Amino acid sequence: GSLVSVNEACISLGFLLAFACGIAFENVEEGWRHMFGLSGWLALLQLIGMMSMPESPVWLKQQGREQERTNALRMIYGDDVVTAEAATSDTVTATALPSMEEGTQEDRKKSRKLGKSSSSQHLAPSVGLTGASVYDSLADGTTTSQNVTVQTGASLLDQMKHILGQYRCQVWIALFLSITQQLSGQASVLNYAPLIFKNLNHSDMSTTLWIGVVKFFITVIVIWKIEYLGRRFLLLFGMSMIVIGQFLLAFAFLLVDADNDADNNSSTTTSSSSAMMFAFPGILIVVFGYSASFGP
Numbered sequence: 001g002s003l004v005s006v007n008e009a010c011i012s013l014g015f016l017l018a019f020a021c022g023i024a025f026e027n028v029e030e031g032w033r034h035m036f037g038l039s040g041w042l043a044l045l046q047l048i049g050m051m052s053m054p055e056s057p058v059w060l061k062q063q064g065r066e067q068e069r070t071n072a073l074r075m076i077y078g079d080d081v082v083t084a085e086a087a088t089s090d091t092v093t094a095t096a097l098p099s100m101e102e103g104t105q106e107d108r109k110k111s112r113k114l115g116k117s118s119s120s121q122h123l124a125p126s127v128g129l130t131g132a133s134v135y136d137s138l139a140d141g142t143t144t145s146q147n148v149t150v151q152t153g154a155s156l157l158d159q160m161k162h163i164l165g166q167y168r169c170q171v172w173i174a175l176f177l178s179i180t181q182q183l184s185g186q187a188s189v190l191n192y193a194p195l196i197f198k199n200l201n202h203s204d205m206s207t208t209l210w211i212g213v214v215k216f217f218i219t220v221i222v223i224w225k226i227e228y229l230g231r232r233f234l235l236l237f238g239m240s241m242i243v244i245g246q247f248l249l250a251f252a253f254l255l256v257d258a259d260n261d262a263d264n265n266s267s268t269t270t271s272s273s274s275a276m277m278f279a280f281p282g283i284l285i286v287v288f289g290y291s292a293s294f295g296p
Contacts, residue, residue, distance in 0.1 A: 005223045008295045012219040015190065016212030022194070026205050177294070184242050186290035189249070189283055190215070196249075196283065200256065200276050207280065214284050218291040238293020241285050248282030 021038060025031030054072035061069050074082045164171055189196075193208050222234060252275040 005226070009216070009219050009223060012212075012216040012291065012295070016209075016216045019208045019212040023205050023209055180239070181294045184239075184286075184290060184294065185246060186242065186286055186294070189245075189286045193283055196279060197276075200252070200279055202276050211283060211287055215287045215291050215295075218288055219295050222292050222295070235293045238289040238291075241289025241292065245282045245285030245287075245289060248278045248285065252276070252279035252282060 018035075021035045025034050028034060054075050055068065057069045057072045057076070060066075060072060070082065190211065193211055194205065197203075197205075197207055222229075226234065255275040255278070
């Protein structure tokens with residue numbers, strides 16, 4: 001969760017820097033070349049930084065490269081966590097195996113009664129593993145979460161049906177969040193904000209900088225206080241803000257359309273100014289709501 005939130009914060013910082021570069025090179029001849037050039041330097045810095053990143057501990061364990069896996073875990077978690085994990089791994093294994101064997105034997109008995117083979121599904125008990133053991137369990141193809149059903153003899157389609165049936169509620173929630181995130185319109189508002197301002201006869205590009213500032217600082221604040229405020233509250237609050245912001249944007253363009261229908265040149269500036277009074281807060285509210293809800 002923290003990794004995803006930090007990634008969103010970096011994306012927000014990227015938007016802020018992009019808007020700042022757009023303002024800096026607005027009046028420079030062929031300024032877009034300079035903007036792309038700056039992006040190239042940042043990509044080069046990222047490439048250099050990623051060269052020092054270790055391979056995935058899961059992949060290293062699957063390849064049998066235990067020493068490299070340990071070094072990678074030490075780089076990720078630190079010496080203390082890796083040492084503590086090594087000290088407790090034997091105890092965890094000794095505790096987990098008997099319960100897993102008992103669960104397997106019990107499931108086999110039930111399978112025989114139902115006329116099924118011994119290779120049918122069974123429940124793997126929940127084992128409280130942390131740190132490096134999580135990577136071990138992933139590499140071994142086992143799970144360490146809450147009572148996940150493992151199917152060894154079923155086809156892939158049957159396994160997918162079983163998992164979707166077992167986690168039907170979670171799947172529907174995930175689908176709802178994914179769809180509403182895309183339908184919220186935040187991406188369109190954020191990417192086309194300069195064009196929206198241009199259509200409203202607002203040529204001051206520094207206005208777009210406020211969008212990046214709001215997105216970045218709200219994301220950082222929400223990441224900092226998300227456990228205190230609660231994810232459900234932030235989601236409902238943010239979605240409500242997005243709805244309000246979109247209504248303000250719609251009303252702003254209604255003013256522009258009404259002015260175009262009237263075809264009154266003397267009131268064009270006044271109408272555009274009035275529309276901007278609704279459009280600019282609307283865009284900021286949409287960005288604010290998204291950063292407070294879907295973003296982190």
